Amino acid sequence: MSNALVPLPVVLPLFAAGIKLAIGPRLARTQRGITVGVLALIVVIAAVLVHQTDAHGPQTMRPGGWPVPIAVVLVVDRLSALILLISSVITLAVVVYAIGQGSADKDEATPLAVFHPAYLALVAGVSDAFVAGDLFNLYVGFEILLTASYVLITLGGTGARVRAGMTYIVVSLVSSMIFLIAVGLCYAATGTLTMAQLAGRLDALPDGVRLILQLTLLVAFGIKAAVFPLSAWLPDSYPTTPAPVTAVFAGLLTKVGVYAMIRIQTLLFPGDRLGTLLLVAAALTMLIGVLGAVAQTDIKRMLSFTLVSHIGYMVFGVGLATVAGLAGAIFYVAHHITVQTTLFLVTGLIERRGGSTSLTRLGGLARVAPALAVLFFVPAMNLAGIPPLSGFLGKLGLIQAGIAAGTAGAYAMVGVALLTSLLTLYAICWVWNRAFWGERRQVPEPGQVIEGRRGIGGTAITAAVPPPAMTGPAWALVAFATAFTVAAGPMVDYTRRAAAELLARAPYIAAVLPS
């Protein structure tokens, strides 16, 4: 069934980015209005799509009206609709924060001329990856979001960002090449790239060929999702970027990789072959990530390592390949996008108030800025998985799925997941003790320039009490994450239905290829 809403999350931000590139840094207020307006509209569209896919099954759109193997078909099912909704909410919050930061830094020209268009292109690429019903379109979506992220990670061209950007770009390029090779292999083996058609034709291939295709795709997505041993690029490249960019990268980009993994593991290569491999990778990702986090002395680096570590939870769910496991993974994706973004935004606020993100220099912030302390405490406890927050519910779902699976590997994973959660709590508590409790150390005077940190356009940051335009989005995201707890029942039911739909395959294929 054709639905005109499906392409809008891709088309609207691209269109807005084009307008912005055309007018440059002029008409500041109108431009901000366009960005916020477009992103808010996408939230509404995504919410409608969630409702429609839940009520009427997967929604499709064939641009140009061509029949399916020719048209580059766009598909939204329950999984992509939910992730689209969560990602559009956080992109909206982050852009409001970025606008607040721009006006706080008196640095508005660069953000408007470069940050906004690149950010909108990033949103378009992320949406395109979520709605792609075609393997090559998925590649194009990845390229759009990666190219935009190259611009965002080297924004301002400061030394640290160029250094970190080089590693990030080279690694991403290699992963794109591997993905492109996989696309070519799939086409050579089956003569189609439409995923619904691939699903039928791949089943008929010899086992060895299928294994090569699956492994190539998993390696490509594993680099993007930062699954160990393909994760070393992440903790070094994320911390140097400005707070809003780190927040949206940490929240979204790795999850696009996880989404692609879920998609190919359920639609293209059903059954739990390579499930054991994924479980081992998940366990190593969790442990090595969290051990890295425990050893850090900088909040941003510590959070980047926990990001890697918690990707392991989602891969755990995917590796189980049961309804409960996938439902847990989908819930965890939704939870983790929100909480990781919030934490990086709050770290930006800490940097502005405390003058640093280094744990050797911060101290006693709870007394200086009690509101900021609450703002950090709630998402931090959420990340560690303290009940009744959504992190607890997500981990509970995955652990129940692991116990229900009942194999020795699944039980081992449950143990690793619990240990990781405990170590995350340890790392978070350490940050809390050092930065918020203890004696008050040097908190910079308002107006003092913060050394070694740069704003969006590469200008210096001055210490100040963060304006409401920056704290507001952070509070909104904390409230949004708390809403997961309040609406946990319906949400878990929804993720179960999404997982059942993914494993059944038939609804997706029938929606794309009506016989």
Next chain:
Amino acid sequence: MSGTAVALLVAIAALVSCGVFLILERSLTRIILGVILLGNGVNLFILAAGGPPGGAPLLGVTPVPQMGDPLPQVMVLTAIVITLALVAFLLSLVHRGRQLTGDDEVRDDEEDRRVIARAEREMAWGRIAEETARVRRIEAERGRRAGRRARRELRAAVREERREIRRRLRAEWERQMAADDPDRAIDTTMEEDTR
């Protein structure tokens, strides 16, 4: 297997292997060359994936059974455009990197640098420990008099080693600070322009 297919296969193998070799280099300029070669290799691969060659896929020009598959060509076209844009971006990054640090090297990450510094320190202390053992041996074998000179040499060597470590740390730190300072970078650009 036809002659064209074998020729394509050889070309793909050559391009991809050269590309992978160049991507493993330190210099970003070489990495860019590697990306170009690898990209072209992969594009040829997709073309080869399209099956045997045929006529132009236009209705009325070629009979339908003799048409070539147009889809791989469309995909390759997209991939070429993407590679072109990325190469342009990488070149600007090389230029910026050269402005900031004087070369286009892809640096080690922070954790690696920390590990390297620790290893260097341990190696230096290892050398000193060896030297100390040697001096003790000389003392034991040839008496205090000969030992005293060796001991003096050892002290000088330790001082030199310490100075060397400190110098290296300071140079690294200064390079970092300079690279993180956009104002200084802009100055060097202007110098270059006037030169």
